[in-house]
Amino acid sequence: xxxxxxxxxxxxxxxxxxxxxxVGLARTTVxxxxxxQPGLKQKTIxxxxxxxxxxxxxxxxxxxxxxxxxTSMVGICVEDLLTPPAVRKLAALQKLLRExxxxxxxxxxxxxxxxxxxxxxxxxxxxxxxxxGHFHREEIEARIAELIAHGTPHxxxxxxxxxxxxxxxxxxxxxxxxxxxxxLDFGHRTFGLMGIARAPSSRFDRxxxxxxxxxxxxxxxxxxxxxxxxxxxxxxxxxxxxxLAGSFAQQAHRPTALLALNDEIAVGALRGLHxxxxxxxxxxxVAGFNNQDVAAMTSPTLTxxxxxxxxxxxxxxxLLLGQLDAPMKARPMIKLIxxxxxxxxxxxxxxxx
Amino acid sequence: xxxxxxxxxxxxxxxxxxxxxxVGLARTTVxxxxxxQPGLKQKTIxxxxxxxxxxxxxxxxxxxxxxxxxTSMVGICVEDLLTPPAVRKLAALQKLLRExxxxxxxxxxxxxxxxxxxxxxxxxxxxxxxxxGHFHREEIEARIAELIAHGTPHxxxxxxxxxxxxxxxxxxxxxxxxxxxxxLDFGHRTFGLMGIARAPSSRFDRxxxxxxxxxxxxxxxxxxxxxxxxxxxxxxxxxxxxxLAGSFAQQAHRPTALLALNDEIAVGALRGLHxxxxxxxxxxxVAGFNNQDVAAMTSPTLTxxxxxxxxxxxxxxxLLLGQLDAPMKARPMIKLIxxxxxxxxxxxxxxxx
DNA sequence: GCTTGACGAGGACACGTGTCCTCCAAACGT
DNA sequence: ACGTTTGGAGGACACGTGTCCTCGTCAAGC
Numbered sequence: 156x157x158x159x160x161x162x163x164x165x166x167x168x169x170x171x172x173x174x175x176x177x178v179g180l181a182r183t184t185v186x187x188x189x190x191x192q193p194g195l196k197q198k199t200i201x202x203x204x205x206x207x208x209x210x211x212x213x214x215x216x217x218x219x220x221x222x223x224x225x226t227s228m229v230g231i232c233v234e235d236l237l238t239p240p241a242v243r244k245l246a247a248l249q250k251l252l253r254e255x256x257x258x259x260x261x262x263x264x265x266x267x268x269x270x271x272x273x274x275x276x277x278x279x280x281x282x283x284x285x286x287x288g289h290f291h292r293e294e295i296e297a298r299i300a301e302l303i304a305h306g307t308p309h310x311x312x313x314x315x316x317x318x319x320x321x322x323x324x325x326x327x328x329x330x331x332x333x334x335x336x337x338x339l340d341f342g343h344r345t346f347g348l349m350g351i352a353r354a355p356s357s358r359f360d361r362x363x364x365x366x367x368x369x370x371x372x373x374x375x376x377x378x379x380x381x382x383x384x385x386x387x388x389x390x391x392x393x394x395x396x397x398x399l400a401g402s403f404a405q406q407a408h409r410p411t412a413l414l415a416l417n418d419e420i421a422v423g424a425l426r427g428l429h430x431x432x433x434x435x436x437x438x439x440x441v442a443g444f445n446n447q448d449v450a451a452m453t454s455p456t457l458t459x460x461x462x463x464x465x466x467x468x469x470x471x472x473x474l475l476l477g478q479l480d481a482p483m484k485a486r487p488m489i490k491l492i493x494x495x496x497x498x499x500x501x502x503x504x505x506x507x508x
Numbered sequence: 509x510x511x512x513x514x515x516x517x518x519x520x521x522x523x524x525x526x527x528x529x530x531v532g533l534a535r536t537t538v539x540x541x542x543x544x545q546p547g548l549k550q551k552t553i554x555x556x557x558x559x560x561x562x563x564x565x566x567x568x569x570x571x572x573x574x575x576x577x578x579t580s581m582v583g584i585c586v587e588d589l590l591t592p593p594a595v596r597k598l599a600a601l602q603k604l605l606r607e608x609x610x611x612x613x614x615x616x617x618x619x620x621x622x623x624x625x626x627x628x629x630x631x632x633x634x635x636x637x638x639x640x641g642h643f644h645r646e647e648i649e650a651r652i653a654e655l656i657a658h659g660t661p662h663x664x665x666x667x668x669x670x671x672x673x674x675x676x677x678x679x680x681x682x683x684x685x686x687x688x689x690x691x692l693d694f695g696h697r698t699f700g701l702m703g704i705a706r707a708p709s710s711r712f713d714r715x716x717x718x719x720x721x722x723x724x725x726x727x728x729x730x731x732x733x734x735x736x737x738x739x740x741x742x743x744x745x746x747x748x749x750x751x752l753a754g755s756f757a758q759q760a761h762r763p764t765a766l767l768a769l770n771d772e773i774a775v776g777a778l779r780g781l782h783x784x785x786x787x788x789x790x791x792x793x794v795a796g797f798n799n800q801d802v803a804a805m806t807s808p809t810l811t812x813x814x815x816x817x818x819x820x821x822x823x824x825x826x827l828l829l830g831q832l833d834a835p836m837k838a839r840p841m842i843k844l845i846x847x848x849x850x851x852x853x854x855x856x857x858x859x860x861x
Numbered sequence: 862g863c864t865t866g867a868c869g870a871g872g873a874c875a876c877g878t879g880t881c882c883t884c885c886a887a888a889c890g891t
Numbered sequence: 892a893c894g895t896t897t898g899g900a901g902g903a904c905a906c907g908t909g910t911c912c913t914c915g916t917c918a919a920g921c
Binding site (some may be wrong): 159170171172182183186187189195215217219221222223224372416441 | 876877878879880881
Binding site (some may be wrong): 187210211213214215216217218220221226236237239242243246250258260261262263273274277278279300322348355363393394395419422423425426427429448449451452453454501 | 590613632633
């Protein structure tokens with residue numbers, strides 16, 4: 156066969172049969188080489204290896220899985236690819252899974268399309284499904300019920316308090332408790348909530364922490380906190396924080412501290428206050444959440460909460476791999492990851508009006 | 509069959525045969541319902557539909573693909589999941605593909621593991637492979653050659669100038685030309701390059717733009733530009749920019765303008781200069797790249813370049829889908845996307861020493 | 862009661878793979 | 892020259908699916 160003919164035929168190789176024809180051996184012989192079975196002459200093995208690197212032939216994964224080989228795929232359903240912490244978790248998880256020979260099927264959980272996403276995962280016969288982020292409660296609970304009925308392991312990262320769900324989550328209640336205590340120590344007694352209050356049930360745990368911290372000092376939640384989330388379209392980004400901070404600044408009885416849902420909103424607040432000629436932390440203390448890199452670069456630098464994503468994902472991977480080996484436990488496993496308060500320049504003694 | 513027995517057997521449904529047994533019909537009949545073939549009583553159809561929603565059964569995608577159905581999968585190989593613009597492109601592309609019924613297999617291109625990634629894609633019989641970001645030139649060119657030989661369409665987003673590669677990329681040369689011209693108009697004649705110079709060939713196009721702008725005004729590249737990238741470990745993040753800015757500030761003949769590879773480095777530079785008591789743009793002008801949200805939130809706000817990611821990805825999707833329909837063109841298609849200079853507060857008249 | 866039509870049952874095949882088995886040819890040992 | 896060993900050829904099957912085909916059954920129409 157001429158070199159040109161070889162090159163031409165290499166494009167048409169779609170199966171081991173084609174490939175065997177190309178090599179000039181029987182299909183079964185080639186298959187035995189590919190799967191490292193004994194009892195083959197070295198010369199034959201070399202011959203196949205050479206053809207392999209010449210053509211770049213790869214056995215059809217679908218046929219392999221059909222034949223009984225495990226798919227080694229995990230479905231990962233992420234809330235959003237534009238939320239930095241979610242993406243960092245996704246990246247870390249995919250890396251850990253890959254190191255263990257598992258590839259990942261990644262989908263964004265569009266609201267209402269959760270059913271379709273999970274069905275796609277199941278049709279691909281993934282070995283487990285992971286959810287990263289916060290979701291519509293009823294929808295995700297329905298999906299998890301489906302997975303349990305189907306016998307496919309699952310794991311939820313972040314969304315806390317879902318019925319029957321194996322969960323790994325940052326202890327957001329503890330985190331907010333730490334933040335509020337830190338500010339209470341500085342003499343703050345009125346708190347503006349930015350993006351936390353009107354939120355779906357997923358933010359419930361943060362509120363719990365705020366409640367707990369205030370109650371421990373004998374303070375009343377309703378008189379100590381203010382939310383103006385309703386004044387602007389909810390966006391959870393810098394611009395939202397900037398506008399919201401403006402609204403807080405214009406209040407008659409304005410709070411002395413602002414608690415933001417995330418660092419974007421907090422940094423936006425810093426900007427908004429700066430534009431109004433207000434100074435942080437002299438006029439307002441501002442606390443963020445997530446310890447994004449940008450939090451150390453603002454002026455003033457931002458007090459925030461470190462999530463310890465590496466720990467979260469390592470725990471998640473451990474739990475997940477455990478489920479792949481052993482039969483799934485009936486009782487949902489729930490692991491809380493400890494947060495870490497990072498104190499920087501944006502928080503200080505409360506303003507005295 | 510009792511309800512309990514049904515529930516029990518539903519867990520064991522792994523094939524249409526199992527499912528048909530569950531419904532109490534022949535496998536072929538169920539298959540005809542699932543594929544919408546005519547000539548079936550409405551009662552039968554309802555019966556199957558009901559069982560379908562009861563059990564959540566999904567046909568095995570691997571068997572379908574084996575049978576000849578297209579996989580409807582696209583392999584997306586992304587440089588990194590921690591680089592915000594790359595992730596934004598990934599998110600946008602996945603969304604567009606999904607709207608057209610294509611799902612995506614996402615992998616991170618670990619250096620040296622590119623071969624494995626592409627082989628995985630090919631074993632999954634993806635319909636096309638997309639690369640997003642900048643890669644090791646020789647490695648990715650080898651992968652693209654493999655894909656071409658294999659007859660699988662490909663597309664490169666961002667990495668410009670690869671041999672035989674279909675490419676969609678921001679016109680980075682034009683972008684840098686705009687930035688440099690903007691600064692030249694302000695009287696700047698010495699430019700500090702942050703993260704741009706020592707970079708792999710992928711940054712070549714930026715250098716081209718800087719060269720062009722200087723040459724057009726009769727200026728010499730080597731006397732007008734300084735790079736201190738070698739002083740710090742290359743990281744492309746805020747902290748790297750902060751340190752690098754410190755090094756520029758300590759120079760005897762320090763430049764009047766700093767050109768950063770991305771907004772992270774630029775914002776880090778703003779921070780670094782702020783810490784040294786220097787003011788922007790009075791002491792230094794700083795220009796970023798990518799127009800990340802944070803660029804509008806710093807003090808001063810950052811002059812930068814908008815990538816028009818939506819346009820890039822729409823163009824990419826169009827090119828890709830065209831390749832899926834028609835046979836691949838031999839001549840590589842190359843599309844350049846126009847950048848947009850966003851002028852904010854961080855650039856101004858050159859300092860006079 | 863007979864024909865006709867409608868509808869479902871069930872067998873067969875192909876898709877690409879790994880594996881088992883049988884069979885054949887060549888190489889080897891005596 | 893003969894028997895034995897070695898290594899490859901090639902047939903068969905299973906996996907889950909869609910599709911085609913044949914065959915049975917049941918009901919309606921004459």
